[in-house]
Amino acid sequence: MNQNHASAVQPIEPLARLLYRYFFFGWLFHDVTRGSLMERAAAWRINRERRHHLLTYLRRWCFVCGAGYGLGVLFEHPLQLTYAAACCYSGSCVSASVIFVILTSWISMSRDPVT
Secondary structure, three states: OOHHHHHHOOOOOOHHHHHHHHHOOHHHOOOOOOOOHHHHHHHHHHHHHHOOHHHHHHHHHHHHHHHHHHHHHHHHOOOOOHHHHHHHHHHHHHHHHHHHHHHHHHHHHHOOOOO
16 A cells, blocks of 8 residues: 555544534634633633534534334334333433533623623
């Protein structure tokens, strides 16, 4: 294999990391509670600029919530699989709480900080 070609190949990211980045947005934002006043202000500005990505995560989690609820209904009524339905309903409830966190974060970043 050519030496130059080998250095141009990008390493493959593990599936677990890809799934984490696909569903959770914490890696995208900076911590505004650490650092000096200037560093926190810069982190706040960066986070405000990136808040539009939260709408993408909101869409993903709404799909997960709807799919979990829909599968729960399917498992509960026609198939009579109550334990499988309970797992789907539980996943739907967890995704509803994530949706609430995303909405709260997006709204709070849309406003100017209180000084």
